[in-house]
Amino acid sequence: MKPAPFDYVRPGSLAEASALLLEGDGNAKLVAGGQSLGPMLNLRLVQPSLLIDIAGLPELSEVSEDDAGLRIGACVTAANIEDGKLPLAAAPMLQKIAGGIAYRAVRNRGTIGGSVCHADPAADWVSTLAALSAICEIRDAQGKLRRVPVQKFFTAAFENELAPGEILRAMLIPRVPVGTRFSHHKVSRKFGKFAIASGTVLYNPEQQVLKAVIGATHGRPIVIDNATELFGGKPGAGPLRFDAQRALSLLQENGVEGGAACQTHIAALQRAAAEVFDS
Numbered sequence: 001m002k003p004a005p006f007d008y009v010r011p012g013s014l015a016e017a018s019a020l021l022l023e024g025d026g027n028a029k030l031v032a033g034g035q036s037l038g039p040m041l042n043l044r045l046v047q048p049s050l051l052i053d054i055a056g057l058p059e060l061s062e063v064s065e066d067d068a069g070l071r072i073g074a075c076v077t078a079a080n081i082e083d084g085k086l087p088l089a090a091a092p093m094l095q096k097i098a099g100g101i102a103y104r105a106v107r108n109r110g111t112i113g114g115s116v117c118h119a120d121p122a123a124d125w126v127s128t129l130a131a132l133s134a135i136c137e138i139r140d141a142q143g144k145l146r147r148v149p150v151q152k153f154f155t156a157a158f159e160n161e162l163a164p165g166e167i168l169r170a171m172l173i174p175r176v177p178v179g180t181r182f183s184h185h186k187v188s189r190k191f192g193k194f195a196i197a198s199g200t201v202l203y204n205p206e207q208q209v210l211k212a213v214i215g216a217t218h219g220r221p222i223v224i225d226n227a228t229e230l231f232g233g234k235p236g237a238g239p240l241r242f243d244a245q246r247a248l249s250l251l252q253e254n255g256v257e258g259g260a261a262c263q264t265h266i267a268a269l270q271r272a273a274a275e276v277f278d279s
């Protein structure tokens with residue numbers, strides 16, 4: 001199947017892109033890497049009359065780092081991150097996450113912002129950026145900026161917080177303290193495929209931080225900010241054990257149904273936990 005006909009434009013600035021988006025009144029769509037939008041167009045799941053290509057806007061490819069953390073432009077690709085073209089001292093785990101997304105051809109074009117905006121629960125950035133407490137920097141059509149924690153940005157599966165004319169400008173990733181251990185484990189049917197379950201664990205024994213995210217469910221990622229109960233203990237004080245029964249209750253409380261699905265999510269989380277506790 002091929003897409004329905006559409007016009008295509010490459011705006012010269014973010015302001016122009018926003019204005020076109022607003023004028024389009026729901027019939028215009030932004031395209032960044034096209035790795036999620038392309039298949040949706042081909043299947044005619046979306047039929048915009050105008051595509052606004054933002055991939056070449058320099059402002060969206062900027063990267064910077066300061067004491068607070070890392071700022072990554074929305075159109076930075078997974079391949080850029082995988083190749084270490086950003087300063088990664090603030091969040092070294094990003095390189096590994098990027099390298100685990102799909103395969104190289106997809107990573108060459110797919111952007112961090114496109115993945116976040118698409119809000120596919122199975123996407124790797126969706127779970128891992130939630131674990132890292134990332135913040136979305138959003139620009140409206142008047143040029144005003146607002147910041148939204150990524151966990152609030154995902155309003156439901158494939159839904160986000162953006163209002164008409166708004167564009168995700170960058171992802172802000174708070175500096176990860178030294179000594180933090182991080183693991184993202186995904187279960188997929190085949191290497192390079194989307195996750196059918198994923199577990200992400202962030203652990204800093206010194207600062208007593210233990211956070212877990214269950215991803216690839218049918219909704220928003222399940223973020224457990226204080227995961228000590230899930231691991232039956234106090235971070236930094238004695239051995240931590242993964243409590244599969246507590247994890248099952250959490251999944252059920254969050255509407256995940258089916259014995260096999262729950263067991264796969266539990267296994268993914270257990271693997272991620274083992275990696276951080278044993279490292």
Ligand SMILES: Cc1cc2nc3c(=O)[nH]c(=O)nc-3n(C[C@H](O)[C@H](O)[C@H](O)COP(=O)(O)OP(=O)(O)OC[C@H]3O[C@@H](n4cnc5c(N)ncnc54)[C@H](O)[C@@H]3O)c2cc1C
Nearest residue numbers: 030032033034035036037102110111114115117123124168
């Ligand atoms: C075969 C295949 C396998 C894949 N496997 C994985 C996988 O294992 N893990 C994984 O995480 N992902 C996977 N993906 C998805 C991939 O990572 C996509 O790149 C990503 O989901 C979307 O990024 P994009 O830049 O291509 O966005 P696009 O497809 O260009 O856009 C996606 C959506 O976001 C909107 N959008 C884009 N940028 C912005 C912005 N700055 N502001 C506001 N709205 C915006 C668009 O309008 C569109 O609605 C796979 C894709 C394919 C084709």
